Amino acid sequence: MTIDKRWTTIRHSFNPDFIIGLNAFIERCKNYLDSHGKCSCPCKHCGNTVFLKPKHIKDHIIKNGFEPSYTIWRHHGELPQPPEVHNTMDPLRNLLHDIQLEEVPNFEEEGPNDDETMNDMTATGLEDLIDSTQTELYPGSKLSLLEFLAKLTHIKVLNEWTITSFDQLLELLIQSHHLNNTIPKSFYETKKWMRKIGLGYQAIHACKNDYCLFYKEYQDLENCPICNESRWKDERIMGKKVPNKVLRYFPITPRLKRLYSSRYTAKDMTxxxxxxxxxEGKMRHPVDGRAWKEIDKRYLDFTREHRNVRLGLAADGFNPFGNMNNPYNMWPVILTTYNTPSWICMKESSLMSTLLISGPKSPGKDVDVYLRPLVDELKILWSEGVVTHDSVTNTYFQMKSNAYLDHKRLSCP
Ligand SMILES: [Zn+2]
Ligand SMILES: [Zn+2]
Structure with a gap:
């Protein structure tokens, strides 16, 4: 069903079509209120960055007009139209096809992330997955094998099911419904299977006292070159030793490339x-700010390619269990791409976690040490960039990126 949006372009607020359209929109807003009875205001002034009561939204739209670039009402219940491609309506299948194109011909180096712990996505793994979008769960079923597993895993996460309960349900379904015998038999197997879509992370060992990472020039050391503490919890153990502290680093290059390789996200990147x-004088997105304009002026080559990525970086410590007496802290370092409109770039799903430092003691000011892999990667992205497939134009381009840092907590080089 298409929504009549022609009224949003009418300049005269006494026009009867404008009033009818506006009233219908306000009625629509009432279905998408938050717990304070508010929803985002799409007037030209607020541009969906402010939450208001419906009657105030109405006043705003009359006074300021409707934001012209807000054409898909994502904040007011409208889903973006899935692109019609590959003659299939299965979004999972489209997504996999997009990822397949991500691999660039003659691609020499994948940036600083050729560690064995990440990226077990291989071409064959992906083909298996694409096959499974065509495999019936059982003869005549509406869902494909992959859709079934994706949905079931999602329900597990939403409802915090235990792994045992997932395994038991899966076992029952397999028995009672004669499910396809290629179906994974447990959560562990399912996870291994689904991981082929994901992007993985790098595990980098860190000094117990946060002095250094066992990374690059230090990667083979057994003791910290600064405080001489052992890298391991118990160095006398024969066989696989357990590191004192681990940094989980999620390389950003493959993530940025993926934003362009999926046509669901690529179109918003410009x-x-x-x-x-x-x-004049209004700011509702970093693009309107002085820092952005300064960069535009200073780096003409960077600015000329609209597909180059503008990143915002923020970090703060938080206590995942909400109990401040609990000494266990997490230090997430979060990136978002400011290429997209405010109503997308500030959404939880657009925030990219780049590193997770977990341990009983927060790294405090020493967070800089942990930022090194990220800084190294950002340097490459700024100076050389990476070849990236753009699914909107179906072309390859050299993607570069810069980062705006949130200096509150970081003293980054
Ligand atoms: Zn407004
Ligand atoms: Zn040390």
Whole structure:
């Protein structure tokens, strides 16, 4: 069903079509209120960055007009139209095809992330997955094998099922419904299977006292070159030793490439080139800010390619169990791409976690040590960039990126 949006372009707020359209929109808003009875205001001034009560949204739209670039009402219940490609309506299948194109011909080096712990996605693994989008769960079933597993895993996570309960349900379903015998038999197997879509991480050992990472020039050391503490919990153990501290690093290059390889996300990545706020003195997205304009002026080559990525970086410590007496802290370092409109780039699903430092003691000011892999990767992205497949135009381009740092907590080089 298409929604009539023509009223949003009418300039005269006394026009009867405008009033009818606006009233219908306000009624629509009432279905998408948060717990305070508010939803985001799409007026030109707020651009969906402010939450208001419906009656105030109405006043805003009358006074300021409707934001013209807000054409898909994502904040007000409208889902973006899935692109019609590959003659199939199965989004999982489209996604896999997109990922398949991500691999660039003659691609020499994957940046700083050729560690064995990450990226077990191989071409054959991906083909298996694509096959499973065509495999019936049982003869005549509506869901494919992959859809079934994706949905079941999602329900598990949403409801915090235990692994045992997942395994037991799966076993029962297999027995009672004569499910396809290629189906994974347990959560562990399912996870291994689904991981082929994911991007993995790098595990980097760290000094117990946060002085260094066992990375690059230090990667083979057994003791910290600064405080001489052992890298291991118990160095006398024969066989596989357990490291004192581990940094989990999620390389950003493959993640950025993926934003372009999926046509669900690629089309929003050039929004910043057209989405500026044209009202003098107003700012509702970093694109309207002085820092952005300064970069545009200073780095003309970078600016010319609209597909280059503008990253925002923020970090803070938090206590995952909400109990401040609990000494266990997490230090997430979060990136978001400011290429997309505010209503996308600030969404939880657009925030990329780049590193997770876990341990009983927060790294405090020493967080800098842990940022090294990220800084190294950002340097490559800024100076050389990486060849990236753009699924909107079906072309390859050299993607570069810069980062705006949130200096509150970081003292980054
Ligand atoms: Zn408003
Ligand atoms: Zn040390």
């Amino acid at each position: 929004w910043h080139a057209t989405g500026q706020c044209n009202e």
